[in-house]
Amino acid sequence: MDFIYTIFPPKVLSQVFVGLSRTTILFIVSSGLSLILGVLRIPNVAHGSLYMIGAFMAFTISKVFGGGDIGFWLALIGAPLGVALVSLIAERGVFQFLYEREHLMLLLLTFAFSLVFGDLVKIVWGAEYKSVPVPQVFQGFVNLFGGLPFPLYNLFLLIVGPIVAVVLWLIVNKTKIGKIARAAAVDREMVGAVGINVSWVFAIVFVIGCLLAGLGGALVAPTVSVTLGMDHTLIIEAFLIVIMGGLGNIWGALLGALIFGLSQSLGILIWSQFGIVFPYAAVIVVLLFRPTGLLKSTW
Amino acid sequence: MKKSLFFVTFLFVLFGLYLVCPLSYAADTIKVGIIDTYSGPATTYTQDVLDGFTLAINQINAKGGVLGRKIVFVTRDDKFKPDIALSMAKELVLRERVDILMGSTNSGGALAISDFAKKEKIPFIVTDAKSDKIVGEKGHRYVFNANENTMMIGKATARALAKKPYVKYWIMGEDYEFGHACAEAIWNNLKALKPNVQLLGQSWRKVGEVDLTPYLSGALQAGPDCIISASGGGGVVNFLKSVKAMGLAQKVPIYQHYATDTLALAPLGLEAPEGVMGSSSYHFYYPNTPENKAFVEEFRKVYKKYPGSTALYGYTAGMFIAKAYQKAGKVDIEWFIDALEGLVIDSPVGKLEMRACDHQVTLPMYYGVTKKVPGYDFLVGSDMITVPGKDYLPTCEEMMKLRK
Known part of the structure; x- marks a missing residue:
């Protein structure tokens, strides 16, 4: 152990750990965004709103079931499903008629949706800050290298992240729908020409993407105040991550989230006063050398 | 063509009337x-x-x-x-x-x-x-x-902190007008009251940042006697949550304006950390x-x-x-x-x-420490100290000097 410490001081190791847990939320949300961007070509600005709705739903579900552990686990399943339902309605009701439109038009439309969702959340849940309690099992902290406290809940996030990544990989690469979706991303017309109902494939992909936003919201709820406006904070970061990783590439989203999360936590160690700048500087550096993103873009 | 021009002008006039006439x-x-x-x-x-x-x-x-x-x-x-x-x-x-x-x-x-x-x-x-x-x-x-206002927060808080034995401070806050103005006012006044205080470092985060753990562990690694947090609004709730998750209030004294404010403590229920020093002008x-x-x-x-x-x-x-x-x-x-x-x-x-x-x-400004108190399903401020307005407000002369 001492040998490792001489290469990586405990300070650095703990900040890496802390950064990784943040990466998890960023990855889950931006992978959904990237999936929709890649297959449907929709720059979904409302993705952040769905993340916010996920967090609010998690609050309600957890509260209905007494605010305890059962409430948390049910919220973790229920909130993403609720968000999926909302997105299904939006997709079948509006988006499915607009796939052929220009990107700018779609951008405006999804932006409009984000405003509508924002107001809906205010009407349904009100303006007060909400808080979801951390479940009993994950309360407290463990001492990391050098005795730094690391919240148990963040440890839980570190486990969830890879699980989501693997499941997503399985869906995209091993299932029929995943294969069709990948094909549709490359050539939409050809997939339609071989007799596949592209419309429903798109609907399913859209719902999966939004489900991930909801899951991100439900996962983040216990660590923050659930509040109006949490959508705007996240959506910008998510877009930067997706652009950095390569548009529509899920592994790009993972790589982007890693760079974003780690540069932030290590930035604090290097120059705390301007730690906030590091992730954005990383984006600039990446885009200077790889203007189309780190991995292959599907666009 | 002329007709439509007339119509447009007519609409403009109508709209203009609508604007100037009170409803x-x-x-x-x-x-x-x-x-x-x-x-x-x-x-x-x-x-x-x-x-x-x-x-x-x-x-x-x-x-x-x-x-x-x-x-x-x-x-x-x-x-x-x-x-x-x-x-x-x-x-x-x-x-x-x-x-x-x-x-x-x-x-x-x-x-x-x-x-x-x-x-x-x-x-x-x-x-x-x-x-x-x-x-x-x-x-x-x-x-x-x-x-x-932030000047009042700074003056009153510096008075309260100067009485404590802390020397080495860490400042963390939300990167916006209020956060910076608040931290600056506290620090400048504290330095004037107690010249031997030391600022180990400071960190600023985006407003609405989801995970504060990197910032808090960064602060802890510097080994301060006290952490001054300058968050506002929902940032206070996020801050208190992270403090609780890391058990930080038991490791280092923490001050946050609004930490005792009901708007920040009520949403957290009994999940808020005990022992955080806070202040507010109303409880x-x-x-x-x-x-x-x-x-x-x-x-x-x-x-x-x-x-x-x-x-x-x-x-x-x-x-x-x-x-x-x-x-x-x-x-x-x-x-x-x-x-x-x-x-x-x-x-x-x-x-x-x-x-x-x-x-x-x-x-007036009230200082207290967050605590679980029977009878409330959320934390409240205890050991309250009142600082009356006249004791800490900048004097009229000071204010008039600013206006010049």
């Missing part, structure tokens, strides 16, 4: 125009202002209003943007013909409205913006501040006076919640307006301002004065 000719009311942020995370605070204000004017109107007139109000959402705040203020004055402007939680917005109020000679009462520029260097005859359970109890009871009856700090500002703003008109004896802007200058009201926290020199209300 209602209500001579028998006093109309307050409220511009505030009713969307986004600041809404928790602005809603309490509005609730407090509504409660006050309903009480006044129930007794027949002032000077035989009822007080009414209209609201506009500035979406936390100064430019929207300004255009809303213009609209309220030109079209709605309001007598008084009130609002906004965004300091930039409040300063923009203040500038407009100065030109238009309309009284403007600031209810929740914290910038000290409002009554400081940008102060003028028509602007009044009914809430605390519904302190001071334990009949006036405060009566206000809280009334507020709870109507809104089914406890009033937070900003509810007091809204409530007292309503009382100041009514009492000033009463004292002025007629509905006239200049008379109203003369009456409001130096006016003293009985509020839930005791007598409050609207200082004549700088138009700042002399609010």
Whole structure:
């Protein structure tokens, strides 16, 4: 152990750990965004709103079931499903008629949706800050290298992240729908020409993407105040991550989230006063050398 | 072609008329125009202002209003943007013909409205913006501040911290106007009171940052005697949550303005950390006076919640307006301002004065430590210390020097 410490001081190791847990939320949300961007070509600005709705739903579900552990686990399943339902309605009701439109038009439309969702959340849940309690099992902290406290809940996030990544990989690469979706991303017309109902494939992909936003919201709820406006904070970061990783590439989203999360936590160690700048500087550096993103873009 | 041109001109004229004509000719009311942020995370605070204000004017109107007139109000959402705040203020004055402007939680917005109020000679009462520029260097005859400002927070907090044995400090905050102004005011005053204090470092995070763990562990690694946190709004809730998750309050003393504020503690329930030092200019359970109890009871009856700090500002703003008109004896802007200058009201926290020199209300500040107390399903501040307004407010001379 001492040998490792001489290469990586405990300070650095703990900040890496802390950064990784943040990466998890960023990855889950931006992978959904990237999936929709890649297959449907929709720059979904409302993705952040769905993340916010996920967090609010998690609050309600957890509260209905007494605010305890059962409430948390049910919220973790229920909130993403609720968000999926909302997105299904939006997709079948509006988006499915607009796939052929220009990107700018779609951008405006999804932006409009984000405003509508924002107001809906205010009407349904009100303006007060909400808080979801951390479940009993994950309360407290463990001492990391050098005795730094690391919240148990963040440890839980570190486990969830890879699980989501693997499941997503399985869906995209091993299932029929995943294969069709990948094909549709490359050539939409050809997939339609071989007799596949592209419309429903798109609907399913859209719902999966939004489900991930909801899951991100439900996962983040216990660590923050659930509040109006949490959508705007996240959506910008998510877009930067997706652009950095390569548009529509899920592994790009993972790589982007890693760079974003780690540069932030290590930035604090290097120059705390301007730690906030590091992730954005990383984006600039990446885009200077790889203007189309780190991995292959599907666009 | 000509016909359509005529039609367009006609529409413009019609629209123009619509703009300049007030929608209602209500001579028998006093109309307050409220511009505030009713969307986004600041809404928790602005809603309490509005609730407090509504409660006050309903009480006044129930007794027949002032000077035989009822007080009414209209609201506009500035979406936390100064430019929207300004255009809303213009609209309220030109079209709605309001007598008084009130609002906004965004300091930039409040300063923009203040500038407009100065030109238009309309009284403007600031209810929740914290910038000290409002009554400081940008102060003028028509602007009044009914809430605390960052200079007051800095002075009062520095006094409280200087009495503690801490020497090495770490400052962390949210990277926006309030965060920086608050931290700067605390630090400058603390340094003046206790020259041997040391700043080990500081970290600033984006407003609404989801995970504070990297910032807190960064602060802890520097080994400070005390952490000063300068977050506002929802950031306080996030901060307290992360402190709890890392068990930080047991490792290092932490101070955060608003940490004892009900608006931050109530949403957390019993999940908030104990032992965090905090302050606020209002707590519904302190001071334990009949006036405060009566206000809280009334507020709870109507809104089914406890009033937070900003509810007091809204409530007292309503009382100041009514009492000033009463004292002025007629509905006239200049008379109203003369009456409001130096006016003293009985509020839930005791007598409050609207200082004549700088138009700042002399609010007391309360310091406490978060604690679980039987009877509440959320944490409250305990071991409260009161700092009366006159003990810590910058003097009139200091304020006048700023205006030059």
